[in-house]
Amino acid sequence: MGRVLGTDDATPLEFWVAVANGQHLQLDDIVALDRSLPTGEVVSIYGIVGQVRARHEGARFDSDVFLIADGVLPADVAEAAQIQVTRVVPETFVPPLPGAEVRRAVDEERDEALDMTDVEHRLPAGLTRDGQPVVLDLEFIDGTKGAHVNISGISGVATKTSYATFLLYSLFNSGVLGAAATNTKGLIFNVKGEDLLFLDHANTRLDDTERARYAALGLEAGPFRSMRVLAPPRKGDPNATPATGARTADVKPLYWTVAQFCEQGLLPFLFADAEDERQQYTIVVQSVTAQLQRCAMQSHTSDGAVRIDGRTARTFSQLVTIICDKLLPDDPDEDADPQWTGRSIYTGTINAFVRRLSSAERHVAHLIRADIDDAETHAIDLDSQQVTVVDLHMLHDRAKRFVVGVVLRQAFEAKEAAGTAEPLQFVVLDELNKYAPRDSSSPIKEILLDVAERGRSLGMILIGAQQTASEVERRVVSNSAIRVVGRLDAAEAGREQYGFLPAVQRQRATILKPGSMFVSQPRLPVPVLLEFPFPAWATRVAEADLSGGRSDQPADPFDGLT
Amino acid sequence: MEFSVESWAPEYGSSLNLPSVEDTGDRADATVERALDEWAPIDPAPARSPGEIAFIDGIQRIDARIWIHENGISTPAVCVSVAAGATVCAPGTATTEGVRVARALIAPASSTAGPIGTRHATYEFVPAQDGTPEATYLAIHGRRTELEVGVARSVSCGLIVFDGPLRGYNDPQSVGYIKTHHKVYLPNAVQPILGDLADGQRTPLFFLSGGQARGRWSWYLRLPGPRVHPMSGIVRLELPGTGTAAEAVERAGHVSACLPYFASEPHKEPRAPQNLYPISGIERELRRRLGDALLLERALRIAAGHAT
Numbered sequence: 004m005g006r007v008l009g010t011d012d013a014t015p016l017e018f019w020v021a022v023a024n025g026q027h028l029q030l031d032d033i034v035a036l037d038r039s040l041p042t043g044e045v046v047s048i049y050g051i052v053g054q055v056r057a058r059h060e061g062a063r064f065d066s067d068v069f070l071i072a073d074g075v076l077p078a079d080v081a082e083a084a085q086i087q088v089t090r091v092v093p094e095t096f097v098p099p100l101p102g103a104e105v106r107r108a109v110d111e112e113r114d115e116a117l118d119m120t121d122v123e124h125r126l127p128a129g130l131t132r133d134g135q136p137v138v139l140d141l142e143f144i145d146g147t148k149g150a151h152v153n154i155s156g157i158s159g160v161a162t163k164t165s166y167a168t169f170l171l172y173s174l175f176n177s178g179v180l181g182a183a184a185t186n187t188k189g190l191i192f193n194v195k196g197e198d199l200l201f202l203d204h205a206n207t208r209l210d211d212t213e214r215a216r217y218a219a220l221g222l223e224a225g226p227f228r229s230m231r232v233l234a235p236p237r238k239g240d241p242n243a244t245p246a247t248g249a250r251t252a253d254v255k256p257l258y259w260t261v262a263q264f265c266e267q268g269l270l271p272f273l274f275a276d277a278e279d280e281r282q283q284y285t286i287v288v289q290s291v292t293a294q295l296q297r298c299a300m301q302s303h304t305s306d307g308a309v310r311i312d313g314r315t316a317r318t319f320s321q322l323v324t325i326i327c328d329k330l331l332p333d334d335p336d337e338d339a340d341p342q343w344t345g346r347s348i349y350t351g352t353i354n355a356f357v358r359r360l361s362s363a364e365r366h367v368a369h370l371i372r373a374d375i376d377d378a379e380t381h382a383i384d385l386d387s388q389q390v391t392v393v394d395l396h397m398l399h400d401r402a403k404r405f406v407v408g409v410v411l412r413q414a415f416e417a418k419e420a421a422g423t424a425e426p427l428q429f430v431v432l433d434e435l436n437k438y439a440p441r442d443s444s445s446p447i448k449e450i451l452l453d454v455a456e457r458g459r460s461l462g463m464i465l466i467g468a469q470q471t472a473s474e475v476e477r478r479v480v481s482n483s484a485i486r487v488v489g490r491l492d493a494a495e496a497g498r499e500q501y502g503f504l505p506a507v508q509r510q511r512a513t514i515l516k517p518g519s520m521f522v523s524q525p526r527l528p529v530p531v532l533l534e535f536p537f538p539a540w541a542t543r544v545a546e547a548d549l550s551g552g553r554s555d556q557p558a559d560p561f562d563g564l565t
Numbered sequence: 566m567e568f569s570v571e572s573w574a575p576e577y578g579s580s581l582n583l584p585s586v587e588d589t590g591d592r593a594d595a596t597v598e599r600a601l602d603e604w605a606p607i608d609p610a611p612a613r614s615p616g617e618i619a620f621i622d623g624i625q626r627i628d629a630r631i632w633i634h635e636n637g638i639s640t641p642a643v644c645v646s647v648a649a650g651a652t653v654c655a656p657g658t659a660t661t662e663g664v665r666v667a668r669a670l671i672a673p674a675s676s677t678a679g680p681i682g683t684r685h686a687t688y689e690f691v692p693a694q695d696g697t698p699e700a701t702y703l704a705i706h707g708r709r710t711e712l713e714v715g716v717a718r719s720v721s722c723g724l725i726v727f728d729g730p731l732r733g734y735n736d737p738q739s740v741g742y743i744k745t746h747h748k749v750y751l752p753n754a755v756q757p758i759l760g761d762l763a764d765g766q767r768t769p770l771f772f773l774s775g776g777q778a779r780g781r782w783s784w785y786l787r788l789p790g791p792r793v794h795p796m797s798g799i800v801r802l803e804l805p806g807t808g809t810a811a812e813a814v815e816r817a818g819h820v821s822a823c824l825p826y827f828a829s830e831p832h833k834e835p836r837a838p839q840n841l842y843p844i845s846g847i848e849r850e851l852r853r854r855l856g857d858a859l860l861l862e863r864a865l866r867i868a869a870g871h872a873t
Binding site for chain 1: 652654655656657658659660661826827832833842843845846847849850
């Protein structure tokens, strides 16, 4: 292809190659070269083209180009490519020598260059631009050596959720998990639109080209096989019918009984900043939570209601009323029950609590109720199907935070209780900046930090996504072994959170096309540009093959009738 | 051969005023195209597509001054690098062709000098008449002319422009292109015409004889460019003195129509407009091809240490 040039420094991490006449190198090409050492050892250096340039040699002024084009001034065109070294085998970090011949790495050498040859558990992660598969080392995802995936990118360019679901599909269907694949679970929070409610339907827009791309990755193109949707009930519906819009089959309502709410101490999840020590009212939150727990233990009812000092709370509104009465007695001369207020004696503090509780009421009232007949048998079950989609898109932000926090805690506690990492529990959560913001503290953020820091050993793997990693708690991002960057806003791309991207990649991140992104993984020092195939599952109702994949049904059921 | 390298930088002492290589003893016959009283500026012929034009130039550089030691006597000598090459211009392309580089050890013929081999280059022995600077310069120049003629033979173009006088080279395609004027050949009566030339206009032909065999056809041409004195942008051209005057006039018209297109501009080329773009390009390329002077000097010093 060319030779290492000697007019720029060649280093063991980066060097320039002059491209030979009649050849070309483009961004993301993979190259290799050898260097013999005086000891007789041969060092192979592999790398990826990070930047290419062409210039006139022999021209001194910018306007010389006109003279050269007119055939008046002689000049040569010189093309050069910057190589970012991915591997040096064996690990003797010597620079390549100027003049050394550089060749394109294909087949085995390409795998060697991307350090994929001795990966035991190979997770298909995507294709390079030339259609060749790239695998990730599962050990950096399943917790053996590292865990968690973090995805950044602006919305609308099919990177974040699409790639997260692709990874999940690859995990379940590539065979990388072996026999454990069946019991491995995925928990997906659907935060926007009905995007993720049809994962178990084939995508009618999938064509043969895309199927071939799945085949190249060793995957069969198809929808998720086993999936259930948990959706919040319609507001004001006494039967708690789930509100899911287009999807009707396999949908379970998502709510908690008042008893569960009290027993499990879910109250703090209604307060975004309840863990913030500067906030006085958190004392009230803690005492009220404790009181509710105590009452729920004492008054076990069959229908999920709770009795508090003789009054029954069957709906969330009733519960709020009872709590308010406890905290703010009708008689202004009477003191509030110190067991409920905690040591907070200031009315202002109590008022702050009541104000926040009341404002939450209308957003979560339909999620916490004991007015359903079979309420007692209802429990959120994340294990019945392989993939559970929790649909949040109709909920207000406060309710979203409540549901995410509570469901995550339940899943996390289940993993803690199980005591074994396997089978793994994957959690896909978009908008991490909302749930684990950089600058504040909340019970949801604590749960996410727990997942990020301890999930690796517990077998709970977070596939988190956000538009801007700079707004997400640093520890959540830094605990992710695999980082993915889709298209970024130019200002965002310059932030330190993307320090793992070399300068050229940062620039390119602002123009990435949909479906392609940089994947940074611990085995390679350079992020690799990957593409992934078009989803084989429906990402909206229009794409869904609603026949359920059964081809024995005629397109027109009345066909043949006269 | 035992030798040592002068510790002073090679540039010292090189600024001698060298004898003009132009033969100033020539006689000019200014009546070959027109009678003297009819002399007037001649408009350029209508531009004809020039086809391929080759511009040939050479350069030299003193890499080191050395002393050759022999029986207790030290003789001064110089190591030079010489290069020549061509820019071949066709419509839309200008390419460098036929570049030749030679390294020479110029020493008096009487010395026992032999070639000097270094890590990077071998300096072939080229004898000079004696040890004087003039003789040394002539020897360098001779070597450079040899290279230029070699380049000229290797390119096949309808028009081959030499940077400098023809120096006896008689190929019918060749044209000598002289930028510096040590002498004005015209009779005093018609000299003012040089100042009257407008951009692209030429003088009538005159014939130069004496010194070299067969003589040359010659004329003056003004290249387009700013005019700060009457001689600004004036170049002299030479054709081999073969053929009839009418043929020479025809060819002169053609050459004069082609060359102004290549004239350079002052902000890009200090010797504008006379130093044509293709020539300034080939000079730059040749300077590059001579290699790094410090590297060669170091190699010579190392070779001096090893010489026996």
